[in-house]
Amino acid sequence: MRDSHKFKIPIGPQHPALKEPEGFSVALRGEKILGVDIRLGYNHRGIEKAAEERTYIQSLYIIERICGICSHSHSTCFAQAVEEIAALEVPKRALYIRTVIGELERVHSHLLWLGVAGHEIGFDTLLMYSWRDREIVMDILALLTGNRVNYGINTYGGVKRDISPEQAQEVLKGVDILEERTKYYIEIATQEVTVIQRLSGVGVLSREDAIRLDTVGPTARASGVARDVRKDDPYSAYSEVPFNVITDDHCDVYGRTVVRLKELMEAYKIIRYVLKNMPEGPIAIKAPRKIPAGEALGRYEAPRGEDVHYVKANGTEKPERVKVRAPTLANLQAVKHMLKDRYLADMPIVIAAIDPCFSCTDRMISIDYSGSDKSEAIKWEALRSYGIEWYRGKGIDFSKLNKEFSRRAIS
C-alpha cells in the first residue's frame, strides 16, 4: 500500500466520543492504527501544589476532589499516609466503616463502567439498566455519608459518621437487590453472543506486557496478574475480611468486563461481612493540627487499580510535599500498546476498558431567588420528586415501570 494512504487524525481534546478532555493523535493506514500519541494534562489543576499551601485538614478535602468517582479512594489513601506519619492508631470501627464506604464506591464505579462499556459498543440498553441500578448504591452512599459523591467521611484518626443498625439494614436490602442484578449482568456478559464477540480479542494485553507496562487494577487482573493492594498491602479492615482476588486469563476487553462483574460479587460479600462483624467502639481519635516531620506512602486499591500517595511532613500544619499517582496514569502506557495494529473502530471500547476517570456532579443545589435575599438549599429527595413531577406534567410517568422492575429484580 502506498504511503499516501497514511493519515494522522486528531481525536480530542474536545470530542463527542470522549468523556473527559484528553488528546489522541492517531496515525492510521486505512482502518489500521499505526501508533497513538496521548496528550494529557487538560485536567491538571495543580492540586499537589495547592495541598502544600494549605493545612492538613483543608488538603484532605482538596485531595478528595481529585476525582468525582473514586473520591473516597484518594482521601483514604492520603489520610492513611498522614496517620502513619503522626502515628495515629485509628479505631477498628472506623477502619471497618472506611471499608464499607470503599466497597460501596467500587460497586458504583464498576456499575458506571458497565454502562459506559455498553454504550461504547452500541448496547445502550445495558447503559440504561446498569445506571438505573447504580442509583441504589448512590442512595446508600447518600444515606451513610450525606453525599452521593465526595463523601467527606474521612478525617485524620477515623471517620466522621457512624453506621447505625437501621442504616446497616437499609444497606443490606440494597445489596440484595444489586446482587440479583449483577448475577443477571454476569449472565449477559457470559452468554450474550454479540457482547462476547464484540469484546473478545479486542484490546489484547498479554500477561508479560501487563507486568512490563506496570498496569494496575482490573486491567492487570484481566491479564492474569493477581495484583491487588487489598491483599498484598492490606489497609483498613482488609486483613480481617475474607475475599478473593478476581483474575482472568482472557487478556482482552472481555476479560476486563468479567473481572469487574465478579469483583462486584466480591464487594457484596465484603460489605455483608464487614457490617455483620463491625466491632463496637469509638469512630475517631483526636488528631493533632501539626503533623511531626516524617514521610510515608499510602497505597489503596481504587476501583481502577492501585492509588499511591506520598506525603512528606515537616512538623508544621501544612504538608511539605504531596505526590499523587492515580491508577489511570499507570494504565495509559498499556492503552498505546493495546491500540497498535488494531482497528480504529475498537478505539472507544479499548480506552473505556481501562475505565479512565471522569467526574460526577454534586447532589445539592443552592437556589438564590432573584429579587429577594432569600436562598434555600434543596434536599436530594425534593430535587428528585421535582424531577418526577416535571416529567409527569409532560405526560411521562415511570413509577409503574420502576415498581415492576424492582419487583422482578427481587423475585
Add this chain to the structure above:
Amino acid sequence: MTVCENIRQQLAARFPGIEERVKIPRPRRIFVEAAADEFRKIFEFAINELGFNHLCTITGLDERVNFSLIYHLAKENGVLLNIKISVSHDAPQADSIIGYFPGAEIYERELVDLFGIQIKGLPEGLRYPLADDWPKDEYPLRKDWKPKTAQAQEGK
C-alpha cells in the same frame, strides 16, 4: 526475620556501608538513600535479584539545597522499596529509567515539567502535564515558585 529485614541484609551484603542508610519505618516499607553513582547498581539489584517488578511512581522533592527523586518499587508481597537519590539544584539532571520500566515515561515527563529536572535518555515527545504555552523556566512544584494570585496577594 521479616521480609524487610531480609532485604536490608541482602542490600548490606552487596553494598557495604549502605546499612545505616536503609530505614524500615513499618512492615512492608523500606526507604533507602543512595548516592548518585551507586543508584543504577542498587536499582538493577532490586529489579533483577530482589524481584521488584512494579514501579509505582517517581516522586520529585525540592529540598531547597538540592532536589531529590524517590523511585517507589513494589513486588507481589506488598513490600515497597523507596530508593532516594539527590540531584544538584543548579543543574538538576537524572538518567531515564524507561529502559527498565516503559511506564516511567509519564512520571519522568512530570519531573521535567514540574521541577525542571532534565532526564537524560528520555525521547522527544508530548509534554505532560502543563499547557503548551506555559512560560519557560517556570516550574510550579519548586518551592520558590508561587502562583500569580498568591504573588499578587503578598504584594498588597
